[in-house]
Amino acid sequence: MSLEVRLTNVLQCLQQNGLSAAGFVSGVLDSRHTVHANSQESLTMNAARICAQLYNDKNSQPLVFAWAAGTLCGELCKEDEDNNGAFDKWPKKRQRHAAERNVALQTIKAVVMISIWLQSTNEQCNCLQGWMGFFMKSTCIPEKVIEVMAHAGLSVSLSTIYNMVTSISKEISCNIKKEVHTLRAAFAYDNFDITFNVAQPTLETRSSFISMTSATVIPLYGIDESNGEVLRCSAKLWASDPRNPLPSSFPVMNEIRSFLLLHKKDTYNWQTNPTQPSPREEAFAWHVHAILVQYGRSFKHFVDKLGEPETVQKIPVHKTNQIPCRSMNIKQSTTDGNVEVLVNLFRQGGIGDKSENDFDAEHDVDMSEHVILVHGDLLTKEQVDSVQSSRKIEHTPKNRLQYVIFLPGLFHYKMACADTLWHTYIQPKEGCEDENSLYQHIGILRPDETGKMVSKPGFRRVHDVVHHDFWASMLNCWRLEAES
Structure with missing residues (x-):
């Protein structure tokens, strides 16, 4: 009797007993009767061949692959679930960060392994390998290392990387011309x-x-x-x-006429109501409040009531x-x-x-x-x-x-302002003799940097010194006002 006839007889028998082929296999594997032991052993011994046949079938291949990928991710993350008890003695924040890091690492490993399998079956499934190859080339990794990574399935070949660079360069060149042509x-x-x-x-x-x-x-x-x-x-x-x-x-x-025209059209310094301060004075008042609240010891409880300064000619936020x-x-x-x-x-x-x-x-x-x-x-x-x-x-x-x-840019305007303050109040020798000069204050705030401040302090040092001196002076003025 041929195999086809025997299969037909078995399937008819299963249908008469209300069982499908999948239900029959599942029932045999779940059975605990000794009578079914030989059938269970036959299925388990040939599990690899059965999975290979299911994977090679074009109808069941996506389902088998999805199951394999999910099972792999579950097994890789199983270790973290089993070790949850080991973190009970740690603080909650540290435990949470460690668990999140371990899960992220396991996910990365799972993605890498799945990507290697995908590329081994279809060389066009090379998303991870393309990113890795492009990254290694951009960071000047030696070509021998890239070749080793390509043979290991973690990168594309060198010729593919060169083609990627050429293609991206052409695309960016077209984008540049397309945008610039609009003027x-x-x-x-x-x-x-x-x-x-x-x-x-x-x-x-x-x-x-x-x-x-x-x-x-x-x-x-x-x-x-x-x-x-x-x-x-x-x-x-x-x-x-x-x-x-x-x-x-x-x-x-x-430049002089431009500045005069700017001041004529300026409404920021105008006092529209005699009983109310101008927008500039309101902004200065807010900064005084901010200094007292943020740096004064007696006003810390007003932090929640400080708020933000009133906006003037607000620039809308836009992603470019x-x-x-x-x-x-x-x-x-x-x-x-x-x-x-x-x-x-x-x-x-x-x-x-x-x-x-x-x-x-x-x-x-x-x-x-x-x-x-x-x-x-x-x-x-x-x-x-x-x-x-x-x-x-x-x-x-x-x-x-x-x-x-x-x-x-705005940062370079700040650099120009800091340079102007340095040339006006710090560099001239005449301005260093007054006991209320900025140079004398620097001797109190930063006694070890007075020589550096006169020679070449740089933007960041001048910027920090000006702010520090302004905060200290404002707090000192408040102290004298409170004592009087």
Whole structure:
């Protein structure tokens, strides 16, 4: 009798007794009768072959794999569940952190093992291996190590990593041009340094130091197609620019006139109601309250009632997706270096002046009538201002960098303010003789740093000293007022 006939007879018998094939196997394994011992042994001895056949079947393969993955995760985490009693003597916070860390580590191990199995069956299931390979290449891991990790199933091959880098570079380049072509994006750049050290310097191989420049494209929030023409003002600004040898718009807007106009339009210092303080005075009063509450010993219980200062011209919170540009092997700390950086950034963005010979009318966008906002540190601003002053006699907007509007960040404004305070109150020798001068207060607050404060203190030290002296002076004024 053939196997097919015997299987048909057995299935008919199971159907007559109200049992399915799965129910029959489950019942045999769960049975405790000695009569069924031989059948149980047969199933257990051939369990691996049965699982392999179920896995090879295209209908049951997803279910078998999901069960195997869940079972693996459960077994890996079982040790933490069994050891819960060992943490009873620990503090609750430490016990919770240790348990969370162990569970996270076990989950990571489970994901790694499952990812290795997935890649071994289908090489396109390489999400973890791709991330690992890209990470190792970006951190300068030796290629031999990457090859070993690839053979172990923890990374993709070197050729795949190179293809990933090429593909990502092309995609980012397209994104940069797509955003910059709208002429509604700003550039921000700064330098970074790389030191290549050698274990034993020789005449042929020495340690080298390279200063390069990194940049990013920042889409402007609130500027769209409806109001994008506000940035088309390069010629109008140049007409009243003080650097323009032949200005056509008067009055010329120099820095003093700009500050006067700013104060005329300022409402922050105006007292709208004679019985109420101005917004500036209210802000100062809040800071005085904050100093008394946070640093005074007798006002700690008012912390909950302090609140926040009243907002003035609140800037809405908005998430900006910036686009990193290609790093440039350019020394940005020089004047010529800043010009090269700007030219390189505009070339990456696909914008230029249509009157120039290198302008590609098919792929580039004309920016001669627009302004481009550029962000950087204070030294970058000095270099860009120097370039614009020396090129003011050029005939084209591109050659005189007419389109560049430099905007330092808030942190760099704070640096400029700290530098101004240092030059005004600390550096001059005449200001150090008064017993109420900031220099004398530094001798009390930081007696070991008086020499450093006069020479090159740096931003952070000046920033902390000014705040510390202001807090101490305010608390001392409150003490004298309370005693009187």
